[in-house]
Amino acid sequence: MNTTSCKEVSFDFTGRFLPPVYILVFTIGLVANGWGLKSLLQNWKKMGNVNVFVLNLGFADILYLLTLPFxxxxxxxKSKWIFGHAFCKITRFCFNLNLYGSIGFLTCISVYRYLAIxxxxxxxxxxTLTHSVVISITVWFLVTVQSLPDMFYxxxxxxxxxxxxxxxxxYVEDYLKYSLGRTFTAFCIPFLILLGCYGHVIFVLCRGKTIDKVLKQRCLKLLFILILLFSxxxxxxxxxxxLNLWSRVLSKHKICHQWYNGVYIAHQISRGLVCLNSALNPLVYLHGNEEIRAQLRRLLHHMFNRPLTTTSRSVPITQIINA
Incomplete structure (x- = not known):
């Protein structure tokens, strides 16, 4: 440890790594979310309770994806912002809305699946559909309240x-405190709820001999998607x-460690990975909506000119709730 001066962290990695990731996520995410939202809106009258959360999940993704070109x-x-101070804050605010909105709506979907099983x-x-709408408004409100303080930094x-x-x-010391608080309320608590729901669901599915095999498979697939997203x-x-914020606080007080640069690079990689959620969230569309899966099969049939195989049509879990 050196208490006199700190070695400069290299910022070159960010400029090389993030732009290609953002371009890839923007392209895939916009197409996938646009197609998924279009399919959901075309079947609005058939929309179940869970699909209200899926619709909001898609809107949160689109909101963030539109900021990626900037x-x-x-x-x-080379980290030169030319779009103005206000739009910088709006861009970062949209990221937070997408991130914590996605976590919130995935948690709602998980709770509804848990109740249905x-x-x-x-x-x-x-x-009812009204309950889902009210819960969605509540999620947006909570996410906005938690993200608004970030606008004042x-x-x-x-x-x-x-x-x-x-x-x-x-202001990095105050921001670290704010970041830890938001991490606990907007990430840790939903994550614990999700773990509790699916832990109990797996227990019920493993013990229940009369539960339909298709229902088990669909639940386990959704669990895999959520594990992928969170991991x-x-x-x-x-x-x-x-960790990166903590290293900046220590550096500010001339407390230096060799791992600072490694943590910074890991943080930039994690920033690239976290934006992938906007491209991976459409997997929830594909899993939860039979109409979209049918459209995808027809699209693949048209693209590759392969005969469609007949599959048994399973009853969506949403129908259990809506019955």
Missing amino acids: LVVYYFM VHPMKVMGRL TKTLNNSSRCFDTTSSI VCYIPYHLFKN
Whole structure:
């Protein structure tokens, strides 16, 4: 440890890594979410309770994806922000809305699946479309309230053209406290709820001999999608973001460690991974909606000119809730 001066962290990696990731996510995410939302809106009258959350999930993704071209320009110009102070804050705010909105709506979907499998008779006919709409509005409200304080932190400096994803070193100590609080309320609590729901669901599915095999498979597929999203996108991001903020606080006080640069690079990789959620979330569309799966099969048949195989049509879990 050196208490006199700290070695400069290399910022070159960010400019090389993030733009290609953002371009890939923007292309795949816009096409996948646009197609998924179009399919959901075309079948609005058939929309079940869970699909209300899926629809909001798609809107959250589109909101963030539309900001990616500006970030690509920013990093291609070697971290030179040319779009103004206000739009810098809006861009970062949209990222937070997407991130924590996605976590919130995935949690809602998980709770509804849990109720449909573990307590089907208790919730049958009691959870209406109105309940889903009210819950969705509540999620947006909570996410907005949790993300608004981020708008009051400095994102640009007069002598710098950068657009910080967190804040400048002047306010980094306060921002670390805010980041830890938001990590606990907006990530850890939903994650624990999700683990509790699916832990109980797996227990019920393993013990229940009369439960339909198709229902088990669909539930396990959704569980796999959520594990993929949290393991790849959300957990590394929150871990390395707070570690990177902590390293900046220590550096500010001239407390230096060799791992600072490694943590910074890991944080930038996690930033690339977390934006993948906007491209991976459409897997929830594909899993939860039979109409979309049928459209995909027809599309693949048209593209590759292969005969469609007949598959048994399973009853969606949403019908259990809506019955």
